[in-house]
Amino acid sequence: xxxxxxxxxxxxxxxxxxxxxxxxxxxxxxxATGKITYAGEVRGGEGDSSGAAGSGxxxxxxxxxGCVVMPGLVNAHTHSGMTPLRGYAEDMNLxxxxxxxxxxxxxxxxxxxxxxxxxxxxxxxxxxxxxxxxMFLWDRRMLESVVTSGMxxxxxxxxxxxxxxxxPAASPSDGRAVLDLTERLxxxxxxxxxxxxxxxxxxxxxxxxxxxADVAARAGRLGxxxxxxxxxxxxxxxxxxxxxxxxxxxxxxxCGIFDHPVLVAHCAHPTDAxxxxxxxxxxxxxxxxxxxxxxxxxxxxxxxxxDAGVRLGLGTDSxxxxxxxxxxxxxxxxxxxxxxxxxxxxxxRSGDFLDMATCGGAAAVRFPEVxxxxxxxxxxxxxxxxxxxxxxxxxxxxxxxxxxxxxSADVRDVYVGGRHVVAGSRVTSLDEAAVRERVAHTxxxxxxELAATAT
Amino acid sequence: xxxxxxxxxxxxxxxxxxxxxxxxxxxxxxxATGKITYAGEVRGGEGDSSGAAGSGxxxxxxxxxGCVVMPGLVNAHTHSGMTPLRGYAEDMNLxxxxxxxxxxxxxxxxxxxxxxxxxxxxxxxxxxxxxxxxMFLWDRRMLESVVTSGMxxxxxxxxxxxxxxxxPAASPSDGRAVLDLTERLxxxxxxxxxxxxxxxxxxxxxxxxxxxADVAARAGRLGxxxxxxxxxxxxxxxxxxxxxxxxxxxxxxxCGIFDHPVLVAHCAHPTDAxxxxxxxxxxxxxxxxxxxxxxxxxxxxxxxxxDAGVRLGLGTDSxxxxxxxxxxxxxxxxxxxxxxxxxxxxxxRSGDFLDMATCGGAAAVRFPEVxxxxxxxxxxxxxxxxxxxxxxxxxxxxxxxxxxxxxSADVRDVYVGGRHVVAGSRVTSLDEAAVRERVAHTxxxxxxELAATAT
Numbered sequence: 002x003x004x005x006x007x008x009x010x011x012x013x014x015x016x017x018x019x020x021x022x023x024x025x026x027x028x029x030x031x032x033a034t035g036k037i038t039y040a041g042e043v044r045g046g047e048g049d050s051s052g053a054a055g056s057g058x059x060x061x062x063x064x065x066x067g068c069v070v071m072p073g074l075v076n077a078h079t080h081s082g083m084t085p086l087r088g089y090a091e092d093m094n095l096x097x098x099x100x101x102x103x104x105x106x107x108x109x110x111x112x113x114x115x116x117x118x119x120x121x122x123x124x125x126x127x128x129x130x131x132x133x134x135x136m137f138l139w140d141r142r143m144l145e146s147v148v149t150s151g152m153x154x155x156x157x158x159x160x161x162x163x164x165x166x167x168x169p170a171a172s173p174s175d176g177r178a179v180l181d182l183t184e185r186l187x188x189x190x191x192x193x194x195x196x197x198x199x200x201x202x203x204x205x206x207x208x209x210x211x212x213x214a215d216v217a218a219r220a221g222r223l224g225x226x227x228x229x230x231x232x233x234x235x236x237x238x239x240x241x242x243x244x245x246x247x248x249x250x251x252x253x254x255x256c257g258i259f260d261h262p263v264l265v266a267h268c269a270h271p272t273d274a275x276x277x278x279x280x281x282x283x284x285x286x287x288x289x290x291x292x293x294x295x296x297x298x299x300x301x302x303x304x305x306x307x308d309a310g311v312r313l314g315l316g317t318d319s320x321x322x323x324x325x326x327x328x329x330x331x332x333x334x335x336x337x338x339x340x341x342x343x344x345x346x347x348x349x350r351s352g353d354f355l356d357m358a359t360c361g362g363a364a365a366v367r368f369p370e371v372x373x374x375x376x377x378x379x380x381x382x383x384x385x386x387x388x389x390x391x392x393x394x395x396x397x398x399x400x401x402x403x404x405x406x407x408x409s410a411d412v413r414d415v416y417v418g419g420r421h422v423v424a425g426s427r428v429t430s431l432d433e434a435a436v437r438e439r440v441a442h443t444x445x446x447x448x449x450e451l452a453a454t455a456t
Numbered sequence: 457x458x459x460x461x462x463x464x465x466x467x468x469x470x471x472x473x474x475x476x477x478x479x480x481x482x483x484x485x486x487x488a489t490g491k492i493t494y495a496g497e498v499r500g501g502e503g504d505s506s507g508a509a510g511s512g513x514x515x516x517x518x519x520x521x522g523c524v525v526m527p528g529l530v531n532a533h534t535h536s537g538m539t540p541l542r543g544y545a546e547d548m549n550l551x552x553x554x555x556x557x558x559x560x561x562x563x564x565x566x567x568x569x570x571x572x573x574x575x576x577x578x579x580x581x582x583x584x585x586x587x588x589x590x591m592f593l594w595d596r597r598m599l600e601s602v603v604t605s606g607m608x609x610x611x612x613x614x615x616x617x618x619x620x621x622x623x624p625a626a627s628p629s630d631g632r633a634v635l636d637l638t639e640r641l642x643x644x645x646x647x648x649x650x651x652x653x654x655x656x657x658x659x660x661x662x663x664x665x666x667x668x669a670d671v672a673a674r675a676g677r678l679g680x681x682x683x684x685x686x687x688x689x690x691x692x693x694x695x696x697x698x699x700x701x702x703x704x705x706x707x708x709x710x711c712g713i714f715d716h717p718v719l720v721a722h723c724a725h726p727t728d729a730x731x732x733x734x735x736x737x738x739x740x741x742x743x744x745x746x747x748x749x750x751x752x753x754x755x756x757x758x759x760x761x762x763d764a765g766v767r768l769g770l771g772t773d774s775x776x777x778x779x780x781x782x783x784x785x786x787x788x789x790x791x792x793x794x795x796x797x798x799x800x801x802x803x804x805r806s807g808d809f810l811d812m813a814t815c816g817g818a819a820a821v822r823f824p825e826v827x828x829x830x831x832x833x834x835x836x837x838x839x840x841x842x843x844x845x846x847x848x849x850x851x852x853x854x855x856x857x858x859x860x861x862x863x864s865a866d867v868r869d870v871y872v873g874g875r876h877v878v879a880g881s882r883v884t885s886l887d888e889a890a891v892r893e894r895v896a897h898t899x900x901x902x903x904x905e906l907a908a909t910a911t
Contacts (some may be wrong), residue, residue, distance in 0.1 A: 033666030087848070088855035092805045124845035235799070295859070297803070313698030324859040325846045330788075337789060338796060341749030344690070348752070350547045390579035391780045392862065393542070393892045400543035404750070404779040409846065409865035435849045444849030 030380035073131025075362030081121035128408030157201025212393025217257030285365030292318030314365030485835035528586025528836035530817030532769025536576035612656025672712030724892030740820030747773030769820030
């Protein structure tokens with residue numbers, strides 16, 4: 002026990018099966034194994050020393066009085082490399098937005114995308130996210146950035162068809178090459194605790210049924226999960242019906258996608274039959290409330306998903322439609338939008354969305370071992386400073402986390418697998434200033450290029 | 457000009473008539489008069505020194521490179537004294553929520569309410585709000601707290617009927633006494649730049665038509681504005697129709713309320729005729745998106761208000777239905793909810809909501825001189841640190857403010873009338889730690905009392 006690091010005196014939100022919230026609790030872990038050794042009431046020994054709020058340290062005991070201790074958050078859907086596009090296309094209809102984003106994206110090099118990814122990693126860590134699912138132009142070096150950051154990712158190299166054109170400069174236009182790359186990376190990282198791979202067919206409107214069937218066959222052969230966008234907007238549903246005579250989830254199922262583990266992004270417009278299909282399959286939905294609202298895509302039927310037993314995660318989508326990666330905002334926006342649209346203040350509970358952002362999301366993105374604070378689990382731990390105005394008074398840590406907390410302002414320390422990756426609100430694993438500068442340069446360069454072509 | 461304080465090198469969002477956003481600008485003010493002397497491009501002289509981002513100071517020149525400079529925000533509707541109720545009643549239907557809140561409120565003393573107010577003042581200042589409209593149990597000492605804080609308020613002592621019972625211990629049960637108090641305080645603070653008074657008849661379902669007519673007559677005699685809740689929820693509209701044969705805005709108009717300057721809170725369910733009435737009167741609507749969503753009250757018709765020319769402000773409502781006072785969250789939630797519900801990403805623009813939170817809100821709460829950065833206006837200025845991940849890259853300060861900024865994390869300095877009330881993210885005018893402790897004690901005491909009565 003001597004090598005244990007003990008975080009004592011904070012309110013501990015365990016997210017375990019009993020959803021225990023311990024007012025004055027302790028979480029301990031073994032830095033050698035990266036595993037939690039204890040989560041519960043404060044134990045005796047050095048742990049009951051009463052130091053100054055949130056700062057006293059006695060050997061391996063850290064006094065976190067005044068803090069809330071919770072599992073690292075899980076962002077179930079994003080496209081991290083897109084951070085150079087933050088705030089670039091605003092206040093326009095979806096078609097103009099897509100065209101403006103696309104014209105920018107095609108000018109991004111692999112180097113730009115990696116810088117964009119690293120900015121996203123910094124931003125996610127600083128707001129308490131430790132695990133994420135991501136569909137983008139993943140390559141070996143981008144995965145290495147994630148390893149360096151300390152985070153965990155379910156990475157899906159994006160496939161925009163067998164012969165995609167007009168996608169980012171860094172994108173292989175050959176969909177088969179992306180599938181092969183996915184397989185190679187999956188083999189390389191097999192059994193890894195930080196990096197897991199998924200096939201990433203973008204959507205039924207970019208990938209042919211043959212490609213989807215190819216993905217399904219490969220997923221079956223290799224035991225890999227699939228990430229796909231389905232039923233984001235009503236026009237997408239209409240076009241899928243027109244092209245294939247089926248709604249998007251049903252269409253993907255007909256192509257064999259749901260014979261394997263699947264993470265569906267959005268799913269704002271499912272039919273009842275599709276909800277049943279999702280509940281019966283080894284599937285999860287990544288709900289992206291802010292992005293769905295900002296782009297006017299619609300409001301996902303969260304209550305119906307919950308009632309049917311569909312596994313749910315919570316995602317930010319990319320900053321191009323958000324414009325940040327703070328999952329605490331997503332929790333609040335998600336609850337608010339259900340209550341407002343259905344005119345019911347109890348249609349969803351705060352805890353439903355906290356689950357989606359932790360244990361539920363962890364299962365959804367195929368890291369079922371994280372998202373819970375209990376002995377034997379990886380030590381993915383977030384410590385929020387709950388001494389500010391937003392946390393006064395503090396009747397209930399769940400309510401604070403769902404409605405009052407600011408990921409940007411309140412997250413103080415983050416551990417992933419016992420590694421202290423955010424300390425005193427600073428990221429220790431990446432050079433934030435350098436990363437910001439690289440992305441700012443990318444943004445300036447692409448704007449110059451676009452201005453030059455416009456003249 | 458030697459006494460000028462010059463803030464140079466930041467992106468300046470003026471909110472003036474041309475809505476100028478200056479990429480590298482300057483705002484200067486005279487601390488002796490508290491008035492802005494200049495807002496525009498950086499001028500020559502010491503101002504063009506290039507110090508370290510956001511920290512270099514040369515005499516009266518402060519280099520705010522890397523920052524966004526904007527007018528102080530206006531919270532057009534809140535009940536500040538309710539901060540002890542933050543997070544107390546969650547995840548329940550409206551009736552249970554009201555009962556739980558009420559049982560708590562009746563135990564609050566005048567001392568508790570003032571502590572609650574001061575916590576709200578600290579929280580608003582730290583998130584960039586400098587002016588607010590508030591309906592609560594205002595008394596002389598609470599107004600003194602606002603004077604001390606440096607903020608500006610349109611304070612409406614709340615009237616719950618001529619013979620209200622069951623309201624906070626501190627509340628006079630005699631509505632006429634509240635009306636008389638309002639008149640006395642208005643006379644005392646006549647011409648004040650920080651404190652303005654309004655009559656505060658709570659709502660048609662708590663105030664009789666006779667009381668509303670009495671308020672209207674007094675407002676006419678004294679030239680005071682009126683704050684009132686109207687048309688917050690559909691059941692309220694139904695009950696008003698049942699009781700008076702008119703919808704709430706029409707009913708208030710029939711009682712003479714709209715013959716005088718009025719600030720209407722909520723107005724989520726107006727008829728077309730009521731929107732016309734609001735546009736034609738000297739009236740403004742305080743839109744409270746987060747509270748309306750959280751309580752399931754509904755979605756106000758912002759596009760229709762804008763098209764009809766209704767003056768709009770933006771409010772947080774109290775922390776009991778929010779649970780914080782960060783107006784940046786309100787801007788984002790307000791835009792998102794319109795786009796999501798109407799499935800249109802361009803139904804409202806970011807600038808519409810930024811207007812509501814600044815110049816528009818200022819007019820709505822009867823401080824028309826604030827909310828704009830231009831020469832001759834009061835120096836109510838907010839400086840946000842835009843060097844973080846959320847502001848990288850920064851194409852457009854408006855998009856950053858609407859979608860990415862965190863009031864809690866990014867607001868660095870706040871001036872009101874040239875007084876430096878937040879410096880380096882710390883409030884200089886009130887003792888934050890002491891205020892938090894007082895509210896935490898109030899919360900603990902009331903919980904003990906309620907537990908004792910339950911046994």
